[in-house]
Amino acid sequence: MIYADYNGSAPICADVKEYLINRLETGPFANPNSIHQLGQKTLMGLENARAVSAKLLGCLPKNIIFNSGSTEGISHVFYSILTDAKEDQIIITSGIEHSAVVKVCKHWAHKRNLQLMIIPTLENGVIDLETLKGWVKEYGSRIATITVMAANNETGAIQPFKEISALCADDNIPFICDTTQIIGKEPFSFKESGADFAFLSGHKLGALTGSGLIMAKDVTKLKPLIIGGGQEKDLRGGTQNYLGNETIAVGLTYFQKMSEKLHNLREARDKFEARLLKSFPEAVVISKDAPRVASTTYISLPGIHGQAVQIELESQGIFVTTSSACSDNEPSTSKVLKSMGVTDDVGRGVVRISLGLCSPLEWYETIGDAMIAAYEKLSKIKSF
Ligand SMILES: Cc1ncc(COP(=O)(O)O)c(C=O)c1O
Structure with missing residues (x-):
């Protein structure tokens, strides 16, 4: 897990x-x-x-x-x-x-x-x-x-x-x-x-x-x-x-x-994001260029529901979240993203991956594999 x-x-x-x-x-x-x-x-x-x-x-x-x-x-x-x-x-x-x-x-x-x-x-x-x-x-x-x-x-x-x-x-x-x-x-x-x-x-x-x-x-x-x-x-x-x-x-x-390991965590997180962006250039890493805590990635592939990605990952024992408030199966862009001017096609797709200093860095490799597979699968049946 x-x-x-x-x-x-x-x-x-x-x-x-x-x-x-x-x-x-x-x-x-x-x-x-x-x-x-x-x-x-x-x-x-x-x-x-x-x-x-x-x-x-x-x-x-x-x-x-x-x-x-x-x-x-x-x-x-x-x-x-x-x-x-x-x-x-x-x-x-x-x-x-x-x-x-x-x-x-x-x-x-x-x-x-x-x-x-x-x-x-x-x-x-x-x-x-x-x-x-x-x-x-x-x-x-x-x-x-x-x-x-x-x-x-x-x-x-x-x-x-x-x-x-x-x-x-x-x-x-x-x-x-x-x-x-x-x-x-x-x-x-x-x-x-x-x-x-x-x-x-x-x-x-x-x-x-x-x-x-x-x-x-x-x-x-x-x-x-x-x-x-x-x-x-x-x-x-x-x-x-x-x-x-x-x-x-x-x-x-x-x-x-553990704080001396923060640098390694940041490096692994950045590599993980770079890998996803290379595989899916249309993906968006939210706040990528802002000063950010080392342990958080907030990523969206426009057109793919974040919740669909979350379910795919969960089926492989990977627990992530989305930010979407969901009612009647109509996930909506979070107020945080709205205040940043993020459009709905990006906002509905976000998945948040947040780890900690004690998380094995190899996890980024596994999550990356699973996300790429999920994005490939879900792209064939675009959700919106
Ligand atoms: C930024 C921020 N403030 C406040 C809270 C509330 O914390 P708690 O639910 O532990 O009282 C949270 C919890 O998610 C949070 O992320």
Whole structure:
């Protein structure tokens, strides 16, 4: 089996698996907020996970609030920033954000009567920074927040988040950066990012699903969204997912250990794409010329449905995804691709292949063989 949907969810990485097996054997299992010895031992493990994670994420332990993952983190930060927003204020976001951001922006725009402005996307999948600069100049202090992701989940395109941070800092605008898809895929430092808020989901980097964290430059800017027993400095109620949080520290350590292999992964990915483009010159690799995470390929052969390719690959034990939202068998181009100006004949054909640092590089050879065979077969019965 070849699992090539790391952007959806990465499998538990080898070191996390080993850690967990050992951890489940030895314990302790207790409430980290209990004052007895086992509770305190569990707390020490949790705080060690915070310290290790902070070091590897380029921040301090005090900047980290553990939670269940990015969706919660995003909802929490927007709630904190926008709950008292004034009517004439503006939320600026991009057209390529994950629905966890899109829906929360729409929610707050509606609830507080705020204006929602969407930054246009360039053809290569990167946001139009020049337009954003103009808006910041024009609207300045009316802007309640700017939110742009660090790397896109579909295309892998890396956004100019450091430049956006600098823009925001000049005007004191809170910058919310969805870093879910860059952490565990490319080196990342919260401090260097300059963002006010950033997010991590454990399952995107080989840690346990349901674990995650917010990075906040100043945690006092957060208001509790989940009210409870005073955990996480009273900012996120509920007994901490200490096992999950420990696996985040292990997953981040694993990424650091493996990061010298990023170059090889990028090289293998580029070779794989070049091979497909040579065999099918009409194929399109989305965001090919943008800065991209090393592990993502988003490719389309116009006229061939992505879902048909996915089914062909799956029949050979290769698990990839498409981006198409499908209803009544009418797959449609994703909103990310639409915002890039991608036409429907390309948009309906996309297949996303996303691997990780622990994936054998030979997999690209196998996936390449299977894709070429699928494209050849499906070209004879063009789907649209
Ligand atoms: C860019 C991005 N942001 C946020 C999320 C939400 O993460 P989770 O479902 O782990 O809360 C995802 C998940 O796919 C994502 O890709």
